[in-house]
Amino acid sequence: MAKHTPLHAVHVAAGARIVDFAGWDMPVNYGSQIEEHHAVRRDAGMFDVSHMLGLDLGGPDATTWLRGLLANDVAKLHEPGKALYSCMLNPDGGVIDDLIVYYFSPTSYRIVVNAGTADKDVAWMRQRIAATGANVTLESRRDLAMIAVQGPNARDKTWAALPDTRAASESLKPFSAAAVGDLLIARTGYTGEDGFEITLPATRAEAVWNALVAAGVTPCGLGARDTLRLEAGMNLYGQDMDETVSPLDAGLAWTVDLKDESRDFVGRAALVANPARRKVLGLILEDKGVLRAHMTVFTAAGEGETTSGTFSPSLEKSIAFARLPFGVEPGEAVEVDIRGRRLKARTVKLPFVRNGKTLV
Numbered sequence: 001m002a003k004h005t006p007l008h009a010v011h012v013a014a015g016a017r018i019v020d021f022a023g024w025d026m027p028v029n030y031g032s033q034i035e036e037h038h039a040v041r042r043d044a045g046m047f048d049v050s051h052m053l054g055l056d057l058g059g060p061d062a063t064t065w066l067r068g069l070l071a072n073d074v075a076k077l078h079e080p081g082k083a084l085y086s087c088m089l090n091p092d093g094g095v096i097d098d099l100i101v102y103y104f105s106p107t108s109y110r111i112v113v114n115a116g117t118a119d120k121d122v123a124w125m126r127q128r129i130a131a132t133g134a135n136v137t138l139e140s141r142r143d144l145a146m147i148a149v150q151g152p153n154a155r156d157k158t159w160a161a162l163p164d165t166r167a168a169s170e171s172l173k174p175f176s177a178a179a180v181g182d183l184l185i186a187r188t189g190y191t192g193e194d195g196f197e198i199t200l201p202a203t204r205a206e207a208v209w210n211a212l213v214a215a216g217v218t219p220c221g222l223g224a225r226d227t228l229r230l231e232a233g234m235n236l237y238g239q240d241m242d243e244t245v246s247p248l249d250a251g252l253a254w255t256v257d258l259k260d261e262s263r264d265f266v267g268r269a270a271l272v273a274n275p276a277r278r279k280v281l282g283l284i285l286e287d288k289g290v291l292r293a294h295m296t297v298f299t300a301a302g303e304g305e306t307t308s309g310t311f312s313p314s315l316e317k318s319i320a321f322a323r324l325p326f327g328v329e330p331g332e333a334v335e336v337d338i339r340g341r342r343l344k345a346r347t348v349k350l351p352f353v354r355n356g357k358t359l360v
Contacts (some may be wrong), residue, residue, distance in 0.1 A: 006202040022116030027221040039218035044151035051115035059136035072256040077103035089267030094243035147204035154195030154347035161215035192232025232349030251280030278323040287343035291320035301327035
């Protein structure tokens, strides 16, 4: 039986088309997916992301344990509320999940993991706690809901709906969060636009969602979320990386911190022994068609493969991420096998779009 977020009844009442996503009934769109996409790029849209799981990590060994768990280094975090994006790896260097960690103190963190990997992630973390003997506690927070408000006007409209949050959140830098009563307001997102991700008690979710609607924020579904993140050059777990893929081959080398040679994290030895074999670039299709995952890409340096692909509402062209041989550079002409036809495309540096501006 599919799981429901605290906002499920609101989505149904609004006429959303509901689909199964990682075992959850989620809205894919409320009407026009393209209009929802443009609402985020041009104004303000919001997403129910309550299917994602927040985990509270605490205890005297919290920082040391996280430094051994994640490929990125939480020792970089000093200011309360500061956030870090990281991959959590297996011993072979494959990606168990990508996640965000919020630092509150050396003994207190919030970790947000993907819905489809949540059970696996928690089991792995508990296994690592037992293996290391770390003095930490890990608590799943399914009592919380999460709403992402994104777009150039997202912050102003959030303050209109929730005026009590303005004082604490107006000065927030990107990838930082502030507690406002029982809300956590984070200046983070998955769209390439500015905005907030709001974590709040599940019992308050419907009232806050309705207040945001009244302030002019457009409800958006998973369909627009996917086209937005792809335009913004942001990976999707299970599409662009998984347990068989190294972050070095998934365009995520920037999230791997090897500077402190004394820090041994799970997967470090595998990454050091196996440098990147592929590079990730964007593709723009020049011929008519739609790029999807797992299509063969033909380049002068050899064959590659697409990982995510879609039609871009902002560019009005089909785009994709591709793992390609070293030697391929942005601006090169390539071909993609689409249903047995080799169609013309060109490579570009990611992202395609950020902050409402086309970058390619």
